[in-house]
Every structure is written in C-alpha cells, then in structure tokens.
Amino acid sequence: MTGISFDPTAPVFVRRCPSYDTPELMSAVSDALAAIGMKKDDFRGKTVVIKPNLVMKKPSEAAATTHPAVLDALLSYLDNCDTKQVLIAESMGGPYTESALRAVYEVCGIAEVVSHHNAALNFDTTAGTLPAPDGEASKMFDIITPVMEADVLINLCKLKSHSLTRMSGAIKNTFGTIPGLVKFEYHARFSDYTDFNRMLVDLSAVLHARCVMLDLCDAIVGMEGNGPTGGTPRQIGCLLASRNPFALDTLASALLSCEHEVPMITEAARRGYCPVDADKVNAVGDGWRELILSDFAPPETAHTGRNPLHWLPNLFGGKLYRWFSPHPVIRTLSCVGCGECARSCPVHTIELTKNKDGKKKAHIKPDACIRCFCCQELCPYNSVDIKKNPLMKLIARMGL
Numbered sequence: 001m002t003g004i005s006f007d008p009t010a011p012v013f014v015r016r017c018p019s020y021d022t023p024e025l026m027s028a029v030s031d032a033l034a035a036i037g038m039k040k041d042d043f044r045g046k047t048v049v050i051k052p053n054l055v056m057k058k059p060s061e062a063a064a065t066t067h068p069a070v071l072d073a074l075l076s077y078l079d080n081c082d083t084k085q086v087l088i089a090e091s092m093g094g095p096y097t098e099s100a101l102r103a104v105y106e107v108c109g110i111a112e113v114v115s116h117h118n119a120a121l122n123f124d125t126t127a128g129t130l131p132a133p134d135g136e137a138s139k140m141f142d143i144i145t146p147v148m149e150a151d152v153l154i155n156l157c158k159l160k161s162h163s164l165t166r167m168s169g170a171i172k173n174t175f176g177t178i179p180g181l182v183k184f185e186y187h188a189r190f191s192d193y194t195d196f197n198r199m200l201v202d203l204s205a206v207l208h209a210r211c212v213m214l215d216l217c218d219a220i221v222g223m224e225g226n227g228p229t230g231g232t233p234r235q236i237g238c239l240l241a242s243r244n245p246f247a248l249d250t251l252a253s254a255l256l257s258c259e260h261e262v263p264m265i266t267e268a269a270r271r272g273y274c275p276v277d278a279d280k281v282n283a284v285g286d287g288w289r290e291l292i293l294s295d296f297a298p299p300e301t302a303h304t305g306r307n308p309l310h311w312l313p314n315l316f317g318g319k320l321y322r323w324f325s326p327h328p329v330i331r332t333l334s335c336v337g338c339g340e341c342a343r344s345c346p347v348h349t350i351e352l353t354k355n356k357d358g359k360k361k362a363h364i365k366p367d368a369c370i371r372c373f374c375c376q377e378l379c380p381y382n383s384v385d386i387k388k389n390p391l392m393k394l395i396a397r398m399g400l
C-alpha cells in the first residue's frame, strides 16, 4: 500500500465493563467515542451504518455475536446526534437473503433493540464494487450496498478466538461487509493462508479510507477455544474503541494472550499501520494489563505464525502441509445432514451421503480441502471437529 496510511499511535480506548449493564455501557460508549475524537457533530446529518458481528443466528449468551446491549448503548448515543439515518447492516455467514437477515436479527436480539431507537435494519441484499488500488492482495472488493453508501461506518465487532485467523476483532469483522456466498469465493481465491490475511488487511484499510470509520469492540464476554461460533463464552471484561482497527487488534491480541501470533496483525504492523507490540499501543482509559487472560484457550487450529513447519506449504506441492496441518472432521453422531457445511464449502469438497440406517451425513473429501474452516464456523450443530496431526500436537506441547 502506498496511498493509505494509519497513525500507529492513534489512541485505543479501554473501559473495564464487568457486565452488559446498560447504564454503565452508555457512559462507556460515550466516553469511548470522546476518547477517539468523535463528537456528536460528526454524526449530524450523516448516514451512519453500524456493522455488528452477527456471524450466525445464535443467542447473545453464546458470545458468538455482538451483544445487543452494546448496540443498545451505541444507539442511545446516536439517538441524540441528529443523524440523517442509522442503519444496522451485516452480511453473515451463509446466504445473504432477506429471510436469512430477518432470522439473524431476531435470534441475535438485534431486532428487539433496534425497535426502541431511531434506527433501522438493513434488508437490501445488493452489493457494489469498491476499488482498492493500493491493495497488496486484492485491488477490488465486493461490498454490501449500505456499507458502500455510509457516511460514517461503525465497526461494532466482537472479540473472540477464530479457527482460521486465530482471533476475530476489528480487522476480521470487516470480512462481513462482503456479500453472503461471495465470501466463500474469497476463501477459494485466497486459499493461501498468507494471502487471506493480506486480503483482510487490504479490506480493513480500504474501508477505513472510504469514509469516516471507527471501531468499537465488545470484549465484555468473548469466546475462547474453537471460535468464531463453536467455542466457549469467556469473560474478558472491557469495551475497546479506536479509529485504528489494527492498533485495537494489537492490544486485543495481548488480552487473549496471542500477541505476535495473529498473522493479519503482523501483516498490518509490517505495513506500518500499527505497533507490533501491545506495549507500544497508545492505550487510553483504564489499565489493560490486569485484563490479560493468560489461560485463554486458543482454537485447536492455531496457525500461530511461530509454527516451525510453516515452510511446508511450498514443499511437494503442498501435500506435506495438508498432512501436517489441522483439518476438519465431521462428528458423524451429531451431524443431522442439514447440508449447511456443503453449501458453505468454497471448494465444494463436502458431500452428503446416506449411512447404513439411511440418514444423511456430511462427508469431507480431504484432498481438496483448503482448511478455511467455514464448515466448522457455520455448522449449526457444532458437528465439525478440528483434528490435529499428532506430531504437530507434540510440537505445540513442547512450545516450539
């Protein structure tokens, strides 16, 4: 990138929030916006689009999605800003249709919250093209229409572990601006892990360059283990905010004890967008070191960037890498044969076959699998496990 730049010293606001208690959150959101230089006037007369993380229709207690109480607090603030329009927009995993949007908004508790405010839910499922002339991995992105038309975009992300990218915070949440099934095309196009992370940095950067954009992160209760949808809720206890998503994620990675292990952050730091060390982040507000979760469970896949076998993709046409790297396995007992995984697989390597008692079960043809873990992310029954090669398990245990 040459034309897009970020101030690596941009403030990252931290406010300790032990719960989703609404009055406390309202003051936290208001203080967060002030701390990152946003005033009520900045929203006046503007079309403000809020992009939460609604990866799939799960209730807020599952901690896979942005908690509605955080949206409630943000909307309360915006109710007094004399905006032109406030719209909640998300392209979740799976099909991007009006009925799928309606279901996600309902189940995630977003529809109920929005009904109390001067805001609307997006049901427009069209998309546009956003050029990214400075992109290093991609020169163009397909982006959902409300995001293309926003004057102010608020990235209302959720902090959690992620099987593919190690962590999901501000950067990864922008992937949900790409319409529905087109996301699977991106997984196939950027099947190389490094390219996928470079693409995410391009996307986050070009969205921030397109309009006024800010990042607000629900890190009150996050998810550990096999996120973004199949992990376990974990108390983190804070709200984060910044105008620099990369700096926010650098700090967030330290909270989840995966500092220096998140390739998309390493890539952003290489471009000079953010500090590589959380200690160098310009953190303001409450102290954050006491919030570090030293026992935070990583996803089983954990592409850490420290992996000593990272050179394997280039050997023997990638065959060794496929053998060594974690891969998805269907848990046949709980699989109900709904086909969601097959529909979400970018390389169409999952088929539904009937077992002896005539019940449909998913089956993965491993050779073509690109290890994107979309199947694990989107299985509504948590029936996709991640299997690790025993040698890699041993290496991880030895801390190499």
Ligand code: SF4
Residues within 6 Å of the ligand: 330, 331, 334, 335, 336, 337, 338, 339, 340, 341, 342, 361, 362, 378, 379, 380, 381, 382, 383, 384
């Ligand atoms: S693995 Fe999950 S998504 Fe795939 S068919 Fe079985 S239950 Fe459905």
Ligand code: SF4
Residues within 6 Å of the ligand: 328, 341, 344, 345, 346, 347, 348, 349, 350, 364, 368, 369, 370, 371, 372, 373, 374, 375, 376
């Ligand atoms: S089987 Fe799962 S991990 Fe493999 S390519 Fe398909 S969706 Fe991705």
